Amino acid sequence: MISAVIFDMDGLLVDSEPYWQAAEIEVFGRLGVALTSTMCLNTVGLRIKEVVRYWYARYPWPDVDIDAVASEIVAELQQQLQSSAVEKLGVTACLTQLAALGVPLAVCSSSDLRLIETVVKRLEISDFFTILISGSDCQYGKPHPESYLKTAQQLGVQPQYCLVFEDSLTGCIAGKAAGMTVIAVPESHNLQSSRFDFCDLKLASLQDFDAKNFNF
Numbered sequence: 001m002i003s004a005v006i007f008d009m010d011g012l013l014v015d016s017e018p019y020w021q022a023a024e025i026e027v028f029g030r031l032g033v034a035l036t037s038t039m040c041l042n043t044v045g046l047r048i049k050e051v052v053r054y055w056y057a058r059y060p061w062p063d064v065d066i067d068a069v070a071s072e073i074v075a076e077l078q079q080q081l082q083s084s085a086v087e088k089l090g091v092t093a094c095l096t097q098l099a100a101l102g103v104p105l106a107v108c109s110s111s112d113l114r115l116i117e118t119v120v121k122r123l124e125i126s127d128f129f130t131i132l133i134s135g136s137d138c139q140y141g142k143p144h145p146e147s148y149l150k151t152a153q154q155l156g157v158q159p160q161y162c163l164v165f166e167d168s169l170t171g172c173i174a175g176k177a178a179g180m181t182v183i184a185v186p187e188s189h190n191l192q193s194s195r196f197d198f199c200d201l202k203l204a205s206l207q208d209f210d211a212k213n214f215n216f
Helices: 017-030 037-043 048-058 066-084 091-099 113-122 146-155 169-177
Strands: 004-007 105-109 131-134 162-166 181-184
Touching: 004 146, 017 037, 017 066, 037 048, 048 066, 066 113, 091 105, 105 113, 105 146, 113 131, 131 146, 146 162, 146 169, 162 169, 169 181
Parallel strands: 004 105, 004 162, 105 131, 162 181
Antiparallel strands: none
């Protein structure tokens, strides 16, 4: 029986990758690291401090301050999301369907809490969620299950009774490692990939979700 539902954010609720890329290219460019959109794909799904460490290891710059660079990227991204973010297909419909069942809903994202709060406010979906959890506050990032286990604990629900929506492979692995039911909603170019076959279900978008197929 499903007693709680947990949503990833980036790539699932909002197509934030273009904004991430723009923010990273801008901030790292000021540090002398000339990133391209293709290069940015190497760090998709990582927490922001892990992204900074990743590029510093490859293109070290003087006077490194991981926290300061991470904060600059978050600030740049937050500004873009506040003005331009739009929900992905089916988000509000899916949330409305689940809210009608009376189960608690949560967001568990690798992004900074400021960004999660910015997105749910921008999309006007804040009232749907009981809690918002940032992986930045965890010791380990996805694919480690820590953030999902923390979310379940704060919801007061055992992991095996939680349903997770994820778009990334690392996120899906984290959800399954936590012992949860996982629905993959991959980007269109990954929809037919066998890499997501370990998930309990794969959907083209949240619009395709039907709660009648699950035991709530």
